Amino acid sequence: MGLILGLFATVVGARWLDRHKVIEIHARMPENGGWTPADLSVKVGQPLRLRLVSDDVTHGFAVGQTAWEALDLYPGKPVETTLIFDRPGKYVFYCTRWCGINHWRMRGVIEVYGDASTMQNSDTTTPESPLYRRLAIDLDAPHDAFVIPESQPIARKNIALNVRLPAKYLLRDYYLATAPSSAWQSLREEPSLASLSDQQIWHLVASLWRRQTSQNELKEGEKLYRTNCAACHGETGAGDGVMARWLAASAATEAPDAEHSQPSNQHTPGETVIIGHSTVVPTDFTNPHTMLGASPALLQGKIIRGGMGTGMPYWGPIFTEEQTWALVAYLWTFQFDYSQVETNE
Amino acid sequence: MQQLKLMRIELTRYSIIRSLMLSRWPQFILTSLALTGFLLAILTGWFGTPVGSRNFSIIFVWIAWWAILMLIAVPFFGRGWCSICPIPAPGEWLQRGALLQPNGKGGLSLGKRWPNKFRNIWLQNGAFLLVALFSIIVLTQPRFTAVVLTAFLSIAVATSLIFERRAFCRYLCPVGGFIGLYSQLAPIELRVKDAAICASHKTKDCYNGNLRGYGCPWQVFPGGLTKNTHCGLCMECLRTCTEDNILVQTRPFAQDLILPGGRRLDEAYKAFIMLGSALVYMSVLLGPWGSLKSAAYQIGSAPWFAYVAAFLVFVLAVVPGLFSVAVLIGRRLAGLRYNARRSVINFAYALIPLGLAAWIAFSLSFVFANLTYLAPALSDPFGWGWDLIGAAGVGWSPLFTETVPLMQIAILTIGLFGSISIVRRIAAEGVSKTAALYQSIPISLFCVGATILILTLLIA
Amino acid sequence: MYSTQIPVKIVRSWPWIAIIASILVIAFTPLPLKASQPVARTVRVEARSFEFSPSVIHVEQGQQVTIELIATDVVHGIYVDGYGHEIIANPGQTATLTFIADKSGSFRLRCSVTCGALHPFMIGKLNVGVNLLFYRAIGLSVLAGLAGFMLFRPRNEQ
Ligand code: SF4
Ligand code: SF4
Ligand SMILES: [Cu+2]
Numbered sequence: 012m013g014l015i016l017g018l019f020a021t022v023v024g025a026r027w028l029d030r031h032k033v034i035e036i037h038a039r040m041p042e043n044g045g046w047t048p049a050d051l052s053v054k055v056g057q058p059l060r061l062r063l064v065s066d067d068v069t070h071g072f073a074v075g076q077t078a079w080e081a082l083d084l085y086p087g088k089p090v091e092t093t094l095i096f097d098r099p100g101k102y103v104f105y106c107t108r109w110c111g112i113n114h115w116r117m118r119g120v121i122e123v124y125g126d127a128s129t130m131q132n133s134d135t136t137t138p139e140s141p142l143y144r145r146l147a148i149d150l151d152a153p154h155d156a157f158v159i160p161e162s163q164p165i166a167r168k169n170i171a172l173n174v175r176l177p178a179k180y181l182l183r184d185y186y187l188a189t190a191p192s193s194a195w196q197s198l199r200e201e202p203s204l205a206s207l208s209d210q211q212i213w214h215l216v217a218s219l220w221r222r223q224t225s226q227n228e229l230k231e232g233e234k235l236y237r238t239n240c241a242a243c244h245g246e247t248g249a250g251d252g253v254m255a256r257w258l259a260a261s262a263a264t265e266a267p268d269a270e271h272s273q274p275s276n277q278h279t280p281g282e283t284v285i286i287g288h289s290t291v292v293p294t295d296f297t298n299p300h301t302m303l304g305a306s307p308a309l310l311q312g313k314i315i316r317g318g319m320g321t322g323m324p325y326w327g328p329i330f331t332e333e334q335t336w337a338l339v340a341y342l343w344t345f346q347f348d349y350s351q352v353e354t355n356e
Numbered sequence: 357m358q359q360l361k362l363m364r365i366e367l368t369r370y371s372i373i374r375s376l377m378l379s380r381w382p383q384f385i386l387t388s389l390a391l392t393g394f395l396l397a398i399l400t401g402w403f404g405t406p407v408g409s410r411n412f413s414i415i416f417v418w419i420a421w422w423a424i425l426m427l428i429a430v431p432f433f434g435r436g437w438c439s440i441c442p443i444p445a446p447g448e449w450l451q452r453g454a455l456l457q458p459n460g461k462g463g464l465s466l467g468k469r470w471p472n473k474f475r476n477i478w479l480q481n482g483a484f485l486l487v488a489l490f491s492i493i494v495l496t497q498p499r500f501t502a503v504v505l506t507a508f509l510s511i512a513v514a515t516s517l518i519f520e521r522r523a524f525c526r527y528l529c530p531v532g533g534f535i536g537l538y539s540q541l542a543p544i545e546l547r548v549k550d551a552a553i554c555a556s557h558k559t560k561d562c563y564n565g566n567l568r569g570y571g572c573p574w575q576v577f578p579g580g581l582t583k584n585t586h587c588g589l590c591m592e593c594l595r596t597c598t599e600d601n602i603l604v605q606t607r608p609f610a611q612d613l614i615l616p617g618g619r620r621l622d623e624a625y626k627a628f629i630m631l632g633s634a635l636v637y638m639s640v641l642l643g644p645w646g647s648l649k650s651a652a653y654q655i656g657s658a659p660w661f662a663y664v665a666a667f668l669v670f671v672l673a674v675v676p677g678l679f680s681v682a683v684l685i686g687r688r689l690a691g692l693r694y695n696a697r698r699s700v701i702n703f704a705y706a707l708i709p710l711g712l713a714a715w716i717a718f719s720l721s722f723v724f725a726n727l728t729y730l731a732p733a734l735s736d737p738f739g740w741g742w743d744l745i746g747a748a749g750v751g752w753s754p755l756f757t758e759t760v761p762l763m764q765i766a767i768l769t770i771g772l773f774g775s776i777s778i779v780r781r782i783a784a785e786g787v788s789k790t791a792a793l794y795q796s797i798p799i800s801l802f803c804v805g806a807t808i809l810i811l812t813l814l815i816a
Numbered sequence: 817m818y819s820t821q822i823p824v825k826i827v828r829s830w831p832w833i834a835i836i837a838s839i840l841v842i843a844f845t846p847l848p849l850k851a852s853q854p855v856a857r858t859v860r861v862e863a864r865s866f867e868f869s870p871s872v873i874h875v876e877q878g879q880q881v882t883i884e885l886i887a888t889d890v891v892h893g894i895y896v897d898g899y900g901h902e903i904i905a906n907p908g909q910t911a912t913l914t915f916i917a918d919k920s921g922s923f924r925l926r927c928s929v930t931c932g933a934l935h936p937f938m939i940g941k942l943n944v945g946v947n948l949l950f951y952r953a954i955g956l957s958v959l960a961g962l963a964g965f966m967l968f969r970p971r972n973e974q
Contacts, residue, residue, distance in 0.1 A: 062741065064405065064739070064741070065407070066405065066406045066407060067407070068865075068890040068891065068930065069929055069930070069931075085930065086405075086407040086409070086410060087405040087930070088410065088741075088748075089739070089740060091741070108891055109887070109889075109891065109908060110889075110890050110891075111889050114907075237908060237909055238908070238909070240908070242906075242908030246908065246909070246910060252907075253862075253888040253907050253908065254907065254908075409930055492934065492937075496933040496934055496936065641937045642939060644867070644868070644871030644872055644939055644940050644941050646867020646868075646869070646938075650866070650934075653933065722936065752928065754895065754897065757900075758897075758898050765949075768957055769953075772957045772961045772964070773963060773964040774964070775964075776961045776968075777964040777968040780964065783970075784970035789969075792970050800965055803961065804958055804961050807957045807961075808957070811954060812950075815922060815947075815950055816922055816947060816950045
């Protein structure tokens with residue numbers, strides 16, 4: 012018995028010493044604490060050694076705005092990793108595998124501080140503010156399309172060659188700042204396109220939108236959508252994902268009743284699960300009325316800023332600029348049929 | 357006794373077996389190994405990962421130990437486990453002031469007598485139900501397994517220090533309660549060779565102890581032993597008996613159940629509780645009903661209280677009630693007039709084979725489904741990322757999923773056969789052939805019904 | 817008063833022969849099942865801690881079965897006993913498993929991804945065709961009960 016206790020003391024001692032080098036982070040469902048600890052700090056260029064372990068269900072670990080591969084954290088199976096940051100700043104680490112309605116709240120911060128020289132560097136490299144701010148788009152204003160197509164617009168390759176199109180429609184900046192219904196309106200007013208039917212103009216809009224992306228970007232967008240968005244917005248984009256029921260439920264009742272406040276059996280009884288006070292049903296991307304009235308910049312803005320209490324997470328600290336644009340490009344596939352382009356691209 | 361020569365082999369006649377039983381070392385070594393396992397389970401339970409399937413405590417206690425206990429130890433060796441059980445060991449060592457041989461000095465215990473009022477297994481019945489109500493959490497959460505093991509160990513030590521002998525095992529331990537009940541089935545027994553020698557033996561060394569061994573720790577007088585229930589197979593009397601009057605022998609299964617005397621209400625209730633809780637466990641743990649699982653899991657919530665109420669009513673009232681109805685119908689059919697309460701108690705002993713079969717069948721279900729967790733639990737007992745035997749990465753895959761139902765059917769068939777045989781034997785006690793026949797029919801049908809219910813829960 | 821040995825003469829008597837014969841018949845008769853037309857069948861199964869819904873699925877023997885597993889809270893999986901198939905689903909990413917249900921009987925569906933404390937008991941059922949094993953089991957146990965009933969009947973001999 013003494014032997015066992017002695018052995019145990021050594022083991023615990025060794026672990027305690029080890030802790031000084033390795034930071035152990037426990038992952039739990041957000042209702043039960045999320046990441047512990049959730050605040051880390053490290054110097055630029057210094058290795059941050061982490062031992063990550065899940066205490067309940069499958070989680071994942073990734074650091075926002077970086078290229079590091081996400082690590083899967085299976086319950087009770089510790090994973091070790093070492094991170095070295097080469098730029099100072101506040102990095103957000105987050106859970107990458109859905110672990111309940113509050114999954115997206117499972118985030119932590121790594122404060123990377125530099126010495127004097129790198130500090131100065133960082134000041135000069137402040138990222139520019141997102142496009143929606145520069146364009147002064149009000150993300151919360153209604154953005155209904157004033158016109159919608161009869162049927163799903165189909166993008167065709169080389170469509171611009173068949174019609175004489177003013178060059179401005181092909182510009183990236185035009186696409187970013189324009190809602191499809193506005194684009195349709197402008198194109199309709201173009202005298203050179205007078206011979207086209209309304210629906211053909213819609214096909215033209217779809218083709219222009221398709222020109223602004225690539226097969227690869229769409230793939231990337233689809234991947235991001237499936238892992239991060241589909242649980243709420245639905246695999247078909249219809250806003251009917253598996254988590255939508257909780258958002259709808261809490262939207263319907265201001266003070267969620269006992270059943271609604273307990274979306275899982277995981278937490279200890281008596282605890283309340285915060286879903287959000289004014290959550291709304293997730294946006295239906297297949298609805299042309301709202302989608303065709305939104306510009307890519309507006310959609311990107313919503314992704315970056317989040318829904319401010321509606322249950323929509325803010326992805327700003329997580330996704331890179333490219334990732335947000337890939338996601339926006341993918342969202343248009345719920346409105347436009349890109350399949351004809353893809354087959355012969 | 358002469359008529360029961362079938363399958364009887366006197367083990368103590370073989371000098372190797374006899375000396376293994378007389379020596380204290382085999383028991384001491386096995387107890388120490390088991391104690392090491394349990395202490396490690398307590399440590400991993402308290403300090404290791406809260407994920408049950410990756411924590412040694414859950415896997416060791418509820419997969420490894422439970423499988424050995426229910427599939428091997430209890431059915432074949434009865435209280436054999438009690439002879440190497442680590443739970444009472446530290447307390448017993450303190451109580452004796454010795455690890456092995458008596459040293460004549462005596463130990464630490466106050467040596468009080470256990471109060472007469474509690475000289476029955478009602479406390480064990482209560483303790484079993486108490487653990488059973490929280491079992492879903494205890495079974496799945498390392499911390500709670502650690503709480504239970506720590507509580508067992510400390511209560512056992514405290515009991516040894518206050519009371520004489522193994523009062524914890526005999527009157528408190530919830531596991532000991534059902535091992536005792538089912539040990540009556542075991543094909544092995546320790547008895548005296550000739551009761552007459554005991555009757556005339558003045559010093560009764562087996563009960564009082566001498567320098568070769570301790571007085572019976574289980575408060576049993578071997579000279580009066582007729583059933584396995586309370587004999588812990590500790591072999592002390594084999595060591596102390598000055599007349600070489602103790603033997604250990606094999607025997608046919610279930611011999612203790614057909615002895616007409618000594619049947620008690622507390623043990624009858626143990627039989628009901630065990631059969632009833634096996635049914636509840638099969639429904640809650642192995643059934644497809646998620647709301648039942650959450651109710652049992654969310655301790656303190658309203659559904660949990662409903663579950664507790666339903667559990668207790670089912671086990672303490674519904675099962676005994678239906679069984680009593682069967683007994684009373686039989687009594688009416690047979691035109692018998694003897695004490696109804698007595699006959700319910702007597703016939704309850706017939707549920708023992710079926711009850712054990714149900715527990716074995718239940719255990720087969722989850723032991724083999726989760727046996728592969730054993731490898732990583734041994735390799736990384738705390739879930740801290742160790743890899744002691746290189747098996748930390750072994751994944752989960754259920755074993756023998758097609759053979760387990762066959763084993764369950766076989767064991768339940770045997771259990772039902774056993775139970776109905778015992779019904780017939782008990783029914784024949786002191787009544788006419790025809791009366792016995794009528795008395796047996798409804799009770800046998802009850803057993804058939806219970807078996808079909810179990811089969812439905814397990815393989816339908 | 818009664819005998820615990822199994823005297824040879826009892827075994828010889830006809831009820832025993834009947835019981836043993838019935839045991840063999842019940843245990844081993846191959847019952848030819850009608851080969852049903854394999855019509856494809858898709859079942860949508862939602863998984864949440866700690867249950868599947870529907871928790872019991874009935875399909876025909878020989879049918880091509882597609883299970884669409886939808887995880888509604890955390891990552892879950894399905895392992896099909898007897899068939900050995902496994903799929904894992906993340907919330908928002910439906911996983912599908914297609915197989916031919918060629919073995920009849922009742923098979924447990926077990927969650928295969930640790931999803932919380934009660935995970936080992938997250939269990940559903942796949943019932944394929946007629947569960948012959950269950951009926952055989954009932955037959956066998958009833959016969960065993962009958963055997964016990966007869967074998968230990970009180971005897972008048974001294
Ligand atoms: S010491 Fe031996 S002979 Fe004496 S009473 Fe005990 S068992 Fe019987
Ligand atoms: S009767 Fe003998 S073997 Fe049984 S508990 Fe007592 S001393 Fe031990
Ligand atoms: Cu699960």
